[in-house]
Amino acid sequence: MRKFLAIxxxxxxxxxxxxxxxxxISIFLVLSGYFFFSIFRFYNVLSLQAIKNNxxxxxxxxxxGVMRPVMGNISVILLILLPLLTMRLIAEEKKQGTFELLLTxxxxxxxxxxxxxxxxxxxxAVMLAATLLYPVLLMVFADPExxxxxxxxxxxxxxxxxxxxxGTFFSSLTSNQLIAGVSTFGVSLLxxxxxxxxxxxxxxxSAVLSELSFxxxxxxxxxxxxxxxxxxxxxxxxxxxxxxxxxxLESARxxx
Amino acid sequence: MIQVEDLSKxxxxxxxxxxxxxxxxKGEVLGFLGPNGAGKTxxxxxxxxxxxxxxxxxxxxxxxIMKDSMEVRKRTGYLPEKSPLYTDMRVGEYLAFVxxxxxxxxxxxxxxxxxxxxxxxLGSVFVKSIGHLSKGFQQRVGIAQAIIHDPELLILDxxxxxxxxxxxxxxxRLITNLGKDRTVILSSxxxxxxxxxxxxxxxxxxxxxxxxxxxxxxxxxLRKFRVTFVTAASSGGNxxxxxxxxxxxxxxGVRETAREKDASTFRIESAPDRDxxxxxxxxxxSAGVPLFELRSEEMSLEDIFIQLVTEEKN
Ligand SMILES: Nc1ncnc2c1ncn2[C@@H]1O[C@H](COP(=O)(O)OP(=O)(O)O)[C@@H](O)[C@H]1O
Ligand SMILES: [Mg+2]
Numbered sequence: 001m002r003k004f005l006a007i008x009x010x011x012x013x014x015x016x017x018x019x020x021x022x023x024x025i026s027i028f029l030v031l032s033g034y035f036f037f038s039i040f041r042f043y044n045v046l047s048l049q050a051i052k053n054n055x056x057x058x059x060x061x062x063x064x065g066v067m068r069p070v071m072g073n074i075s076v077i078l079l080i081l082l083p084l085l086t087m088r089l090i091a092e093e094k095k096q097g098t099f100e101l102l103l104t105x106x107x108x109x110x111x112x113x114x115x116x117x118x119x120x121x122x123x124x125a126v127m128l129a130a131t132l133l134y135p136v137l138l139m140v141f142a143d144p145e146x147x148x149x150x151x152x153x154x155x156x157x158x159x160x161x162x163x164x165x166x167g168t169f170f171s172s173l174t175s176n177q178l179i180a181g182v183s184t185f186g187v188s189l190l191x192x193x194x195x196x197x198x199x200x201x202x203x204x205x206s207a208v209l210s211e212l213s214f215x216x217x218x219x220x221x222x223x224x225x226x227x228x229x230x231x232x233x234x235x236x237x238x239x240x241x242x243x244x245x246x247x248x249l250e251s252a253r254x255x256x
Numbered sequence: 257m258i259q260v261e262d263l264s265k266x267x268x269x270x271x272x273x274x275x276x277x278x279x280x281x282k283g284e285v286l287g288f289l290g291p292n293g294a295g296k297t298x299x300x301x302x303x304x305x306x307x308x309x310x311x312x313x314x315x316x317x318x319x320x321i322m323k324d325s326m327e328v329r330k331r332t333g334y335l336p337e338k339s340p341l342y343t344d345m346r347v348g349e350y351l352a353f354v355x356x357x358x359x360x361x362x363x364x365x366x367x368x369x370x371x372x373x374x375x376x377x378l379g380s381v382f383v384k385s386i387g388h389l390s391k392g393f394q395q396r397v398g399i400a401q402a403i404i405h406d407p408e409l410l411i412l413d414x415x416x417x418x419x420x421x422x423x424x425x426x427x428x429r430l431i432t433n434l435g436k437d438r439t440v441i442l443s444s445x446x447x448x449x450x451x452x453x454x455x456x457x458x459x460x461x462x463x464x465x466x467x468x469x470x471x472x473x474x475x476x477x478l479r480k481f482r483v484t485f486v487t488a489a490s491s492g493g494n495x496x497x498x499x500x501x502x503x504x505x506x507x508x509g510v511r512e513t514a515r516e517k518d519a520s521t522f523r524i525e526s527a528p529d530r531d532x533x534x535x536x537x538x539x540x541x542s543a544g545v546p547l548f549e550l551r552s553e554e555m556s557l558e559d560i561f562i563q564l565v566t567e568e569k570n
Contacts (some may be wrong), residue, residue: 003356097338103306104336
């Protein structure tokens, strides 16, 4: 546990000492802020029209009209930004030669992986928490339902946790950060859009594909529904890639 | 303390180490000597539990490197060939980090950092960022990291590579000091280094053990012929000096290696069991050739090394 903490705090210090964390967090805030306010404005226009015409106002609410589209967009931003956080985790150590030291110290592989994974997850939690500003602003000016916002955030957190696990795994495969980052992006994108193929596939395949999709499982979170099935999906995916990372560290010893 | 039996390592189809067996006793300073690609680094990576052997076994302090790798790792300090430094960290911070991972108890971390900073002369750069240090200081930080938990065994892979001559002398002195109260294995492809620092040498070539002994014994054992240098007038009367020397019983070869205005230096090879200096002097003087210098040459480890390695090829 002490060893895990030593690695975890070193990694966190690295993120906040280099510009990585600040760069990623501020880009994230700017982009999500942009989406938030443009969608909010679009929603305003829609609701003004609705008031004028006095018709489809029944369908219009802040959660469906603002928070859900914003969260959908945030998931795409995460797809691009999280690999930037995770690509260095193990690849950089391999490049620098510190990996060999790490693996010859009396530290277990799970402590190494947990320290690294959780440090990236912490940075992500910080950056996600910073965007809570937007729903708070929304509360000042309007009266959104709180639960869907909270469940949406839970969904985003779990989705990011899976992206980070995928990123940790690819970072353990190579000493080239760029390759690690691009593979993470590719595989995460696949998980995000795999549901699109569902309507084209046969009945069984279609069910499998949508079960695998990030977006399908995110859907209920953004509606304010917390389903254990969806939570299990993200936790399983995260655990699976962490497991693969551990295997990859082990086989790094066997192969190289 | 270390027992290595028939250790081999393949990288795919490339055999980097083949059938290596040797022992290391407590308190010894052992050198791995060999040209690049001899398998020194690979052997060290196996001993430090970074790479598993393809076959064979090794025990350190009685612990198997595969089965009890944690126990081995706890008691060993290791400086990999590629320096294992987090360049974004400060020296003190890095050493404390490694100490923590080494399992040094919380209340002893600052004292062990102090100890290794002291031993490696890092006081002046304690708060500097490792990335900003010179190569020599970085290498010292690497060594400081390896001794932070006061290990019984220290494994150093080419500790002086890439350093300037003054830094090399410093590091060798440091290793000599460290070797006084612990077991050290170091690798090098530089002979004088091993000669100076190590009590025993293992010569490796192409993954095989070619020889193992003290530097002195190696020199003795491997002496194929004795070399004597003579500086004398180029000729005495009408007989060339070279011919006189060649005519002495037991001499197997004479070669002129330098010529000055009225004197030449000859390199004489003869059987290893007889010292010919006396006879050479008598012959030259009786032939009326002025003799300026006569000395017997020890075979350098360099010669031994080249000899061993080429012999292995034939
Ligand atoms: N990771 C690796 N993959 C494939 N071959 C390797 C690897 N590391 C070393 N080798 C090969 O193994 C042999 C021994 O290398 P090494 O142990 O580094 O020798 P040394 O340290 O004595 O220079 C060399 O032929 C080298 O090319
Ligand atoms: Mg080497």
